[in-house]
Amino acid sequence: MNYREEMCKAMNLLRDNGYLFVGQSCKYYGTAMFSTLKDVPISQRKEFMVAEDFQLGWSIGQSLVGKKVCSLFPRMDFLISASDQLVNHLDKIEKLSDGEFKPKVIIRTSVGSKTPINPGLQHVGDYSKEIRSMCKNIKVIELYSSELIAKSYKNALESDKSTILVEYGELYDNVPIR
Amino acid sequence: MIEYTKEELQTFEDDIKNEFIKGNIRYPIHLSRGNEYQLIEIFKKYNIGDNDWCFCSHRNHYLALLKGIPKEWLKNQIITGHSMHLMSKEYKFFASSIVGGSLFPAVGVADSGEHTFCFVGDMCSLTGKFHESVQYSLHFNLPITFVIECNGMSTNTPSYETVNIEHKHDSSIKTIHEWENGKVIRYCYERKTPHINVDQFVSFQ
Numbered sequence: 240m241n242y243r244e245e246m247c248k249a250m251n252l253l254r255d256n257g258y259l260f261v262g263q264s265c266k267y268y269g270t271a272m273f274s275t276l277k278d279v280p281i282s283q284r285k286e287f288m289v290a291e292d293f294q295l296g297w298s299i300g301q302s303l304v305g306k307k308v309c310s311l312f313p314r315m316d317f318l319i320s321a322s323d324q325l326v327n328h329l330d331k332i333e334k335l336s337d338g339e340f341k342p343k344v345i346i347r348t349s350v351g352s353k354t355p356i357n358p359g360l361q362h363v364g365d366y367s368k369e370i371r372s373m374c375k376n377i378k379v380i381e382l383y384s385s386e387l388i389a390k391s392y393k394n395a396l397e398s399d400k401s402t403i404l405v406e407y408g409e410l411y412d413n414v415p416i417r
Numbered sequence: 418m419i420e421y422t423k424e425e426l427q428t429f430e431d432d433i434k435n436e437f438i439k440g441n442i443r444y445p446i447h448l449s450r451g452n453e454y455q456l457i458e459i460f461k462k463y464n465i466g467d468n469d470w471c472f473c474s475h476r477n478h479y480l481a482l483l484k485g486i487p488k489e490w491l492k493n494q495i496i497t498g499h500s501m502h503l504m505s506k507e508y509k510f511f512a513s514s515i516v517g518g519s520l521f522p523a524v525g526v527a528d529s530g531e532h533t534f535c536f537v538g539d540m541c542s543l544t545g546k547f548h549e550s551v552q553y554s555l556h557f558n559l560p561i562t563f564v565i566e567c568n569g570m571s572t573n574t575p576s577y578e579t580v581n582i583e584h585k586h587d588s589s590i591k592t593i594h595e596w597e598n599g600k601v602i603r604y605c606y607e608r609k610t611p612h613i614n615v616d617q618f619v620s621f622q
Contacts, residue, residue: 293521293549300525303511327515328522336504340511 242385242410246275249392253309253345254279256396261285261298262311262347270313271411272349291320295344299329302342312348315405316364329401330374344401345392352408367405378402385410419485423453426479429488430610433478433495437614440621444498445613447476452566452606454591456483459602462593463562465534468509472523473536475501475514476566480536484510516571517546524550527561536564540571542603543580555597565603572612 240248250260264270265284276284287294291312298310312318318325325346332340351363371379378400380391395402430448437446460483465471471484478500481491486508494503501514509531513519516538523535541547542565554561569576569586577584588607595602610616 288549288553290549292546293524293553296518296521297525297528300522300527301529302525303522304526304529304531306529323515323518324521328513328518332504335499335502336506337499339504339506 240385242388242406243271243275245385245388246272246406247278249388250275250309251278252389252392252396253307254283256307258307258309258345259283259285259301260309260311261287262294263287263289263313265311270349271408272311272313272347291317292322292324295321295324295329295346298344299324299332299342302344303340307343309345309347312346314351314362314364315348315366316351316361318346318348318370318403319364319366325370325377326373330376333376341399342401343399345395346401346403347406348403349406349408352412354409354412365405367403370403374403376400379405381405382407382410419482421457421482423457426453426457426482429482429491430478433492434615436492436496438617438619440619442496442500443621444495444500445475446495446500446615447613448610448615449476449479450609451568451588452604453479455593455604455606456480458591458593459564459604460484463534463599468532470509470511470523470526470531470533471536472511472513472519472526472533474512474516474519474538474541476538477503477512477536481508481510484508486510517541517544520546520550523561524554524559527554527559528557530560533559533561534564535561536566538571538576539565539567539569540574540576540579541565542567543576551597551601555600562599563601565601567603567605568608569605570608570612 264273266286295310298308301308329342332342350365351358353363367379367381382388391404436442456479471480473480481503503512511519523533527533551563588605593602593604
């Protein structure tokens with residue numbers, strides 16, 4: 240199976256486990272991520288304001304009341320806009336609350352493709368290493384190949400921690416990235 | 418639901434202040450004083466109880482007491498360093514010490530149908546975070562009430578000066594203003610404590 244097909248399979252796994260998919264281009268086309276939600280019913284997709292910090296904070300709030308949320312950020316550059324809720328809240332709430340709250344959000348993000356057209360520095364950033372260094376309680380998994388996708392999403396599903404799964408736009412078109 | 422008088426709330430904060438002065442609290446505290454009347458009224462009027470969520474900021478001791486958190490548990494949390502980010506799943510209480518940090522999780526909780534109250538300061542109410550949260554909540558008709566606690570100050574910065582608004586702060590008017598059918602309310606008070614800690618030198622040996 241190719242990268243896109245594996246991503247579809249992973250989304251179906253979350254779908255079958257009752258996850259709600261939240262973000263930009265969940266219900267309306269516009270990103271590579273949208274195509275991987277083709278088998279997810281509209282009732283399990285929520286198109287959100289383009290307000291990343293809000294989106295992630297909202298996802299945390301849903302998690303506080305037991306909802307399962309997969310929060311989509313089509314570019315990792317956009318996830319940076321959610322840094323407050325990511326670093327100061329999602330990563331820290333369990334410790335701050337002495338374990339009373341254990342919010343879990345599955346975060347899906349992507350490093351933008353530079354080919355065949357390069358969208359520029361604000362759309363191709365890979366901050367996996369930096370986020371990993373800032374967030375000690377969130378797993379960051381780079382999906383460097385299609386073989387990693389199914390296992391990584393299964394692990395994210397089974398974990399009681401939040402996970403950021405980073406996909407690479409160029410792999411959707413089978414362009415090697417490293 | 419435990420009901421408190423103004424004097425009982427003040428007594429709790431005095432106790433915390435004394436513990437701090439004695440050097441028994443090695444963490445920052447943000448005491449309240451001057452808004453007892455308004456908070457007691459709000460909790461009564463909106464019937465804030467066990468089933469409601471309360472989101473707020475670092476200045477949260479009064480809110481925690483009025484929400485029903487036991488005094489002993491609260492004091493222990495404060496002494497062990499949790500004053501700035503007091504959280505309790507049992508009492509549905511969530512405080513963040515990042516300005517506006519509670520707003521978005523509060524909206525997320527409210528979007529699940531849980532009734533939610535979110536207390537913010539006046540500087541926070543001027544931010545984009547507040548605007549996003551209120552607009553979203555109003556248009557989705559969420560069961561959330563935003564409460565602006567206006568003392569005119571953000572730490573020691575006059576909040577309204579930063580946005581060039583001439584603000585006449587009249588804390589003598591104990592009026593609770595409501596907008597948007599009671600979804601956004603605001604009250605004014607004069608902060609009678611320092612922004613942080615206490616108004617005297619404390620020696621930590």
